[in-house]
Amino acid sequence: MRRLILSAALAAGFISSAHAVEGMWQPAQLPGIAAMLKQHGLQLDPSTLTDLTAYPMGAIVSLGGCTASFVSPEGLVVTNHHCGYGALQYNSTPQKNLIESGFLAKTHAEELPGSPDMRVFVTEDIRDVTKEVTAKLSDGMDPLDRYRAIDLAKKTLVKDCETEGYRCDVYTFHGGYSYQLIKQLEIKDVRLVYAPPESIGKFGGDVDNWMWPRHTGDFSYLRAYVSKDGKSAMYAKDNVPYHPKHVIKINPEGVEAGDYVMVVGYPGRTNRYRLAAEAKSSIDWVYPTQIKIYQDTLDIIAANGKANPDVMVKYASVVAGLNNYLKNFGGQLEGLRRANAVAVKQKQEADLDAWLKQQGGADNHALEADIATLKTKIAEYQSTRERDLDLTLLSRSSLFASGVRLVRLSQERTKPDMEREAGFQQRDEVRIEGALKQMERRYDPKTDQQLMVYALKRYVALPKDQRLPAMDAWLEGTSDEAAITAKVAALYAGSKLGDTADRMKWFKADAAAIAASDDSMLKLAGALTPELKKIDDDQDTREGEMAKLRPRYMQAMIAWKDSQHLPVYPDANSSLRVTFGNVQGVAPRDGVTYAPFTTVEGIVEKDTGVEPFNAPKAETDAIRAKAFDGYASKKQGTLPVDFLADLDITGGNSGSPSLDAQGRLVGLAFDGNWESVSGDWLFNPKLNRSIQVDVRYMLWVMHHLDHADNLLKEMGVPAK
């Protein structure tokens, strides 16, 4: 199995490190790499990891964007502070700022309901459905028909699967090479139990984001509630805690340098098998453009926040997200350049092509031809990238997005459920309603208008053939900022969608009523919808084409790797994955070595008293007094805070439990180091590291600083 390591490293053009393992493995793949797992130190039988309803997999859940674990039979869930951040923000006001102060419920009754769109998804079943999805596809099919056939097959599968309180989704692997149907219990009543103050949970803030050394206590606790009869239900006072089948055991001793560690979670998306041309477009256009847009958006919010502090509270989540991505994009650019990603991918494509040619035969020639077509199509799609971006930007205006969503929903509702556009089916209505409702806590009319003006300024610079006639008709030829601003102001003045009751009224209204509405935003949205649908169709056509071509590329790739006896893991797609490796530091550049653990002494070093380096005084006092209450590492002689491991993770893995060789929780993954930011495209075993908050620090903060002993007891952690 050593060949995998070597070859992965060679492919990326790096010197191999003996202990790094690339790969976000599907649980089912683990028995196939059992020897490697053992070699790295796993003590469990790998086959126990393939049963998603057994320990430990059965205790690991998705929050939809983050990962979490059940840690008590009473439905207590541990995840990152930044994953529970929305619940903190939802319950905060300028007068009672839970983000700042932290929060602890001493009893179940004190727990606070999270925002209405918070979810805990418990995976109960996974089934391969490739045959069902591809049954009606044929080679000569029109791309849009292909897309629709796949879409219909997926929806049918989902519909047949879903029962009350369950959510099913078809996950696409290798761009359409295989499909899986995943069934999850959808828990809708999620409450905030405990979060340390921001000065611990977000210590270092955006300055330290993506950085090592790190000193963040990025953890918080939620609780899953169900109805009295044990079913999934929206928040209700008399709901009861959910009783999970499995609960992750805690190892309060933690891990040390070199120890085996694995992370189980729901990584969102990677681009490991994207083509060189796609990497190049990202480097030359996507990231630089996004960086400018995100910065401008932050500037707009900051300017309004300066005048009105309430804006800052409303947009706190948005700002945190924008900052996060802004830094991420910078890191992607730097990493892609440093790794010479385009050249590496070009070489890989050339090697694959050469191998196919060498193999010969009609099948391989057909693969060659399809890969060539794939490259042509990718180049073609890039011609409308600016327009596609502008439409996304327009949706940053909550009022505009709500209008478009309401119109679209009302029209989709006139169709049979199965024919509705994905995202607008019956099953999605609760989510749409939640989003429309929570807008009231995240909406400032002035900021919202400015975001729309910003998007329109880019839109009016598009070439004529990419513009939307209905949008141009509304704009009436305005092109300078002042005129656009006036147009948007009039648009907002003529709309009542800023009012929650009004939005809820339209949510319930039918298509005819909405079409007859004189609300200016609904009118604009109504006029635009046919054109937006047309763009959606174009998009679907592309996806139909891609659904045919990408699997062909992957088919060739898998065959090629197979000829070298190498397993291929699929790109991340928000399905459950396992990554394993060892606790270890990193030498990020010549002359610099990072240790695998940070210690509380580093908190004192970084502490300036000014956000984001404003550790609570009680904490720095306790550190100076070495009041570690038995939680310190004996080996290190002090209390560790965060640790590094050579694990392959990405966005979506946040909150994932880090498990030791016996499957016990020793930390929570919450970030990657700067060098791993571009890991979405290329994994570099020498430089990529995941960052985990250490269980010993979590327990110490809970016990010594926040007195959350009720939770320690609930988790069965022995009192110190």
Next chain:
Amino acid sequence: MRISTVVLGAAMALAVDAKADEGMWMPSQLPKIDKALREAGFKGNPADLADLAKAPLNAVVKVGGATGAFVSSDGLVLTNHHVAFGVIQYNSKPDRDLIANGFVAPDRAGELPANPDYRLRVTVGFDQVTDRVLGPARGKTGRAYYDAVDAASKALVAECEKEAGIRCSVANMFYGRDFYLVKQLELRDIRLVYAPPRAIGNYGDEIDNFVWPRHAGDFTVLRAYVGPDGKPADYSPQNKPYNPPSHLTIARGGVAEGDFVMLAGYPGTTYRHRTAAEFADQVQWRLPVTVGVLKQLQGVIEDAGKADRDAGIRYASQLQSLKNNMKRFSGELEGLGRSDAVTVRAEDEKAMLAWLAKQKDGKHLRSDIDAAAKQIAASNDVRERDLLLGMIGTQTQLMRGALNIERLAIERRKADADRETGFQQRDEELLESQLKQVQRRYDVHVEKSLLTALLARYQKLPDAQRLPEFDKAFGRTPAELASSLDRIYGATKLGDEAERLRQFKASPDELATSVDALLAVARDLQPALLRIDDQRKSREGELLRLRPAYMQALIAYREEQGRAVYPDANSTLRVSYGKVTPLVARDAVTYSPVTTVAGIVEKNTGKEPFDAPKPLLAAIKKGDFGDYADAKLKTMPVDFLSNLDTTGGNSGSPVLNAKGELVGLNFDSNWEAVSASWMYDPRYKRAIHVDMRYMRWLMDKVYPSPKLLEELGLK
């Protein structure tokens, strides 16, 4: 420094190296610390290093304001690229860009003469003259003491410089306790022999400045020439290479972590033996207040630049320098805080005074020490005012020019020898060129804004700090200040260069009749400025008289503990020793002590300052490092880090191994050590050196000069 490290260790709760390698030793002190030197790993005889006018230390020379060393019997001198940068620039033309391309002299005839004012000084004498300097001053106090020391020093220098080609100076050791007459042979024909391209010599430039890990090949080779008679001479094709009394040998091996290293050079200024009160003043008042004022001035210039692009350009270099100073001062403040310098120094001083109280002559010293403390405290009474007035003299253009013109008029009425330093005949050329550069660096609106910022602060000072002349000129309220500045700048013609130079050349009598508003104000302010000058000199005279008591107590106290005391740096030749040392910069971050060429490739963006030349990148890729590669790292080393005690002025200092062979060339410090001019913290003080293996490899494989290698004894 055992005491300070123990206290430090306790305060910071971190382990420290008990054998902290602090110290910038006078060569004559080395036999005294013989044991410590040998224990540290020195293989030679410390007694051989005792005389800086003899081999091998007389191979260490002062060049272009920094340090260099003779490395061949035909006068080859090795120094930093940044020290010789002026020479490289002077010889560059659009069609022969030596900065970009570097330079390899084809033969001796092809060596290029330096700019005519470039000098190299070889120390030939270093004699104690304490009695001759202090004799005339004894029994005097204050200003008279200052003047007596000044006059005696000037006389010694004049007598010494009678010999042709010799430059002399009087060095003050231990703040007035000892004086030495330094006699140096001054060579005036210096030529460029070998320089790497800028993208090697200054790889990383400002971004990497003060930063480790570093990857600059900061070295250049020059050659000193003398006249056919062997005497110093201006450049002439007939000149011949100078044969130095000794030269250093470049090592064939390299260095590794833990190896003994020592360094000889001319460190500029340190404040290690300043009193606890001065430490407190620096940390608690001077650094934060200075940063505050500089930040305000930065804001003024930036705002003006936004409104008026032309003004932005005119003040670009002043803005850059404000930012640099702010960064430096902030770093110093941060470092002194990290080292808890104020407490450490205060406790050390307290222990010294307690010890002193038990000594026989303790009372006598104590009374001088207390008197010195009073002088220091008194200067604190007017420190706000002095800081602000000082900045008027450095941060304005037209105002500074007018003040200088008026001061010069006063000095011109005196005999040249009696004139104030800086206003003698030899200084007039510099003053005139300052008035000329104003043309490109002045904008009336910005200057008024800068003065408003400074004088508004002045107006808020308590009465005791204010000067009637200033109050009269600028009023007591912001409104009066605004109207007086409008009036003054509205009625001055000094903005015109011809007018400025005409007034500069005018006789004192002519000038006295000038009605120019700015000159009139500058004239009215002179009595106040002269008074302040006088007060400052009285204070300095008193401190010159009293501080030796403090130093004497400190030296005796340290000796009691079995430790020697080195004098604070004062641009005289010093020796430091230590070892190649990694740096634990902060929690979980360790810097290894040797960087490699891999780092050059990593940092390279292709854009200045990370634009390594193609031949270098190709050579790294080729990996033909031969014997130059580090045995352990298995690749080519570039720079290395040591815990040697250095400060500004140590640039170009040769770094020697235990056998006295040249293994590196000092060129910078790490950011964490910016505060080391006040306190040596063994945890953070590091010096950065270019590895001689890298230099030899470049000379052999990348920009080859076989003849040079042969002359250096490396072929």
